[in-house]
Each structure stands twice: as C-alpha cells, then as structure tokens.
Amino acid sequence: MKKETQKIDARTLSARVITLDTALSSFMGYMPNPDEVLRDTGERISVYREMRTDPRIKSLIALVKSTILEFTPRIEQGDSKPQVYKTVSEYIPQSLLYGLEKRLLSAIDYGYSVVEVVWENTDGWWKVADVVLRKPERFAFDAEGRLKYKDPNNAELLDLYNQSYKWLVFRHDKDAENPYGTSALKSCYWAWKFKKAGSQFWIMAAEKFSVPSILALFDTTEPEDKIKERALGLSEMLSTVQSGSGAALANIKDVKLLTSPEKVSEFRSLMEWCDQQISYGITGQSLATQEAEFGSRAQASVHKDVLTLLAKGACRDMTEVLQRLVSYVVELNYGPDEAEPQIRFDLEEHTTWEELMQAIDRGVPVSKQSLYTRYGVPEPAGEDDTFVRETQAGMGPLALAMADESKKKARRPLF
Incomplete structure (x- = not known):
C-alpha cells in the first residue's frame, strides 16, 4: 500500500502551537519566578545566598564548580578567517574566558546568572574591558525570556533586551517554559531548613547541659524561709566544689548530677541525614562527596563519574553563552556576516598516564x-x-x- 503524503500546513509548522500565558506578564511587566520553593514558602531568591553560609552546601557548590572548571574551553578557528581568529584570541584571552565561566556558574546557586559586558574602544576596535556579575534579584524575565531590570528607585522595569552586545544570561538546568532556570539548592531547601532548626536545638542543649549541674536533696521540717536559706547556702557551697576537692554535707539525703539527656545525641543522626540529602540534591550522589559508613571503592568511583557527567552537561550548556561573547567581538569589529571562531570544550575520555606509558x-x-x-x-x-x-x-x-x-x-x- 502506497503511503500518502499528508498536506503540509506551513503556518502550523512554523508557529508555536502552545504559547505561554502572557496576561500576567503583560499586567505585571514581567513573569514571576515559578520556583516552587520561593512560591510556597514566601522566601525571596536571596534565601539561596543564606543557604550558602552552611559549610556543607558551600563545600559541595565549590566542588561542583571546580569540577566544571577543570574542563577548559578553547577557541578554535573553524571557518573563520585567520585575522578574525587572531583578533578573537587576543581580545578574549584564556584568563577572561575563565573569569567569565566562574561568574556564569553563579547560575548553579540561583538558577540563572546575569553578566554585564563592559567594552572599551581602542583606535576603533572594540575590546572586552570587564565582565561583571550582577545580583540575580535585580532582574526578571518576561514570558518570552527577555531580560528586564528592576529599578529600585522608581519600581519600574527597564527593558535590557534592546541593549545589544551588553548582557550574557546563563540558565542552569533549564526547565520547560521557565526562563529563570533551576537552582541546584531548590531540591535541598527542606533538608537545610531541618538541619538549621536541629542545629539551633543542639546549641541550646549544649549550652544548658555541657557542664553537669549538682543537685542536693534533703529532708526537713523547718519553716519555708529556713528551707530557702539552707538551699541557698548549699547551692553556694556546691558551686565552689572543684575537681579533686572534698566536702562534707550534713543531713543531705542524696547528691545527683544533671547531665545531657540521651535524646540530644540523636540529633547527630538528623544532621548526618540532612547532609546526605543535601549531597544528593547538589551533586546527585553521596559517596564521592563524603566519608560514607558503607560503600566500596568501586561505588565511590561510580558516584564520582556521576559528578563528572553533571559537570560535562553544564559545560555543554555554557558553550552557547561563551559563544555569544565571541559573536559580540566579531560583529562589533567585522560585521554580522563574518564567520566566527568556535568555542569548544574537551569533554572526551582520555587514557591514563600509565596506559599512555604502556603504549x-x-x-x-x-x-x-x-x-x-x-x-x-x-x-x-x-x-x-x-x-x-x-x-x-x-x-x-x-x-x-x-x-x-x-x-x-x-x-x-x-x-
């Protein structure tokens, strides 16, 4: 049976059938951040900055970023002319490229990062003078993903998408119909919250029970004022007792030590559980980022491979943004129709030094x-x-x- 060709509807093929609801974006001037944690808890995006004060979170974020930065991008000539390639290599040195990478990786913390490109003109040639990371809470996006600046002086939104060659935006873990990206800290928010509350209780219990208190029990039929006077005297005397010293107490039924309750030690398990969940949320594994009680060397190696795969994925996503800076340099100095050098990350697996020596x-x-x-x-x-x-x-x-x-x-x- 001959297969019939369906009728082609050019308008349907070239159009976006499903579009975002722009009513709210048109009313407010921007699209609110759809982050579920920020929406359901009423927190601001600055809460992710507060989460970075946790030593565990800070170390894991640093580990992820350093793993990504181990894959160094390089500028290849591609189809560009030798003079264009030379200009781009000179105007975007490796140090500038590395600094831009570090700034763009702020998107891991907040979901997106906004970098301002500062230019300088020397004898008619446009060069990159600096790349400046800006705070994410200063910006918003409309339903089309276009960048807007929240002016703190007059509460107005300034359209930045018309400022050509000026802004670079990197979105981490892009989500469907979400121009804000996804913060790596979103999935470990509640683990951090429980850990924070548990730490506060632990500190309070440690302050209360770190030094055992001495309790003296005695029987008496004396009047209440005499009882209080005697209790005060015993308290003052017991407070002067030091290690290795002795004391004689008359008419004392018993002397006890008030120590930390056993339940306080259970909070260590809560802290360890929270740290493990935080590790899963940020790095996708645990054995490669902590000293696990159980787990073989092979499992730890597999978990490290998971971290490496995440880093490679981030490099692939970041290539587009780094390439945009190359496009800016070429267009400003040679025009929009000039072929551009290409940004490449070396993400291939390579042999070990031992295997190389055997070869x-x-x-x-x-x-x-x-x-x-x-x-x-x-x-x-x-x-x-x-x-x-x-x-x-x-x-x-x-x-x-x-x-x-x-x-x-x-x-x-x-x-």
Missing part, C-alpha cells in the same frame, strides 16, 4: 602535543632545554624503568 613502550605512536597540554608535561623551550634519557637497545621506557627498579632491589642490604 609508548609498545611503540604505539602518540601525540606530543597531548603530552604537553593534556598531561601537563613541561614542553622544552628549545634543543638546549631538552632532556632525553638514553635507553638501552631494545628496551622501551617502561622496560627500562622496571630494570632500574630491579637494580635498586638488588642493591638493597639483606640485613
């Missing part, structure tokens, strides 16, 4: 450039700076190293 020992050709760049081997400045160890005939570097080790063992004294 060299077996005569497998390897890249010298990779030795100097990927593996950090210092590149010689010239022939006079080059050191090559002489090897015995028929012995590769690995075999020679094993032979040297055998000689060392042979020279060791027997006693």
Whole structure:
C-alpha cells in the first residue's frame, strides 16, 4: 500500500502551537519566578545566598564548580578567517574566558546568572574591558525570556533586551517554559531548613547541659524561709566544689548530677541525614562527596563519574553563552556576516598516564602535543632545554624503568 503524503500546513509548522500565558506578564511587566520553593514558602531568591553560609552546601557548590572548571574551553578557528581568529584570541584571552565561566556558574546557586559586558574602544576596535556579575534579584524575565531590570528607585522595569552586545544570561538546568532556570539548592531547601532548626536545638542543649549541674536533696521540717536559706547556702557551697576537692554535707539525703539527656545525641543522626540529602540534591550522589559508613571503592568511583557527567552537561550548556561573547567581538569589529571562531570544550575520555606509558613502550605512536597540554608535561623551550634519557637497545621506557627498579632491589642490604 502506497503511503500518502499528508498536506503540509506551513503556518502550523512554523508557529508555536502552545504559547505561554502572557496576561500576567503583560499586567505585571514581567513573569514571576515559578520556583516552587520561593512560591510556597514566601522566601525571596536571596534565601539561596543564606543557604550558602552552611559549610556543607558551600563545600559541595565549590566542588561542583571546580569540577566544571577543570574542563577548559578553547577557541578554535573553524571557518573563520585567520585575522578574525587572531583578533578573537587576543581580545578574549584564556584568563577572561575563565573569569567569565566562574561568574556564569553563579547560575548553579540561583538558577540563572546575569553578566554585564563592559567594552572599551581602542583606535576603533572594540575590546572586552570587564565582565561583571550582577545580583540575580535585580532582574526578571518576561514570558518570552527577555531580560528586564528592576529599578529600585522608581519600581519600574527597564527593558535590557534592546541593549545589544551588553548582557550574557546563563540558565542552569533549564526547565520547560521557565526562563529563570533551576537552582541546584531548590531540591535541598527542606533538608537545610531541618538541619538549621536541629542545629539551633543542639546549641541550646549544649549550652544548658555541657557542664553537669549538682543537685542536693534533703529532708526537713523547718519553716519555708529556713528551707530557702539552707538551699541557698548549699547551692553556694556546691558551686565552689572543684575537681579533686572534698566536702562534707550534713543531713543531705542524696547528691545527683544533671547531665545531657540521651535524646540530644540523636540529633547527630538528623544532621548526618540532612547532609546526605543535601549531597544528593547538589551533586546527585553521596559517596564521592563524603566519608560514607558503607560503600566500596568501586561505588565511590561510580558516584564520582556521576559528578563528572553533571559537570560535562553544564559545560555543554555554557558553550552557547561563551559563544555569544565571541559573536559580540566579531560583529562589533567585522560585521554580522563574518564567520566566527568556535568555542569548544574537551569533554572526551582520555587514557591514563600509565596506559599512555604502556603504549609508548609498545611503540604505539602518540601525540606530543597531548603530552604537553593534556598531561601537563613541561614542553622544552628549545634543543638546549631538552632532556632525553638514553635507553638501552631494545628496551622501551617502561622496560627500562622496571630494570632500574630491579637494580635498586638488588642493591638493597639483606640485613
């Protein structure tokens, strides 16, 4: 049976059938942040800044960002002209690219990050003078995802999407129909809240029971004023008792120590549970970010791979924003029709140093450039700076190293 071609509706194919409700955006001038935590708790986005004061959260966020920054972006010429590539490489040095990355990664904390690009004109050439990270609470987005600035002086919204070549926006973990991105701290908000409340109770209990109190019990038939006088005297005397000293108490039925209740120790379990949930929320695993009570080395390695995969995903998302800065430089200096150099992250898996040495020992050709760049081997400045160890005939570097080790063992004294 011959398959019939359906009638093509060009208007439907090129249009967005489902659109966002722009009524609220038109009324308010912007689209409210749909973050469920901020909406349901009444918190502001600045609560994520407060959460970063927690040592656990701060260390995990730093771990995630440092893992991402380990993947260094590079500028490749691609289809661009040599002069264009040279200009971009000069105007966007590696130090500027690294600084821009660090600022953009603020989106992990708040869901989105806004960076202002400051330019300078030198002899008709536009260069990037600085990239400045701005506080996220100063900005909003409309239903189309266009950036707006909340002016604190007159409570008006300033449209920034008309300011060309000026703003860079990075959204973390993009969600459907959500121009604000998703904060990594959103999923661990309640664990942080429970931990904060538990810590306050723990501190209060420690202040109350850290030093045991002494309680003296006595029987008496004296009047109430005499009882109070005697109790006050006993209290003053017991407060002067020191370690190793003695005291004689007359007509005392019993002396007890008031110590911390056993229930206080259970809050340690609550703290550990909260820390584990925070680790899952930020890094997607736990064994690679804490000293686990249970779990093998293999499991920890797998969990570390999860963290690496998350970092690679963030690099892929960030490539588009970094490429936009390259586009700005090219358009301002060469025009919009000029081919651009491309931003690339090296996200491929590479062999270990041990495997590389085995390949060299077996005569497998390897890249010298990779030795100097990927593996950090210092590149010689010239022939006079080059050191090559002489090897015995028929012995590769690995075999020679094993032979040297055998000689060392042979020279060791027997006693």
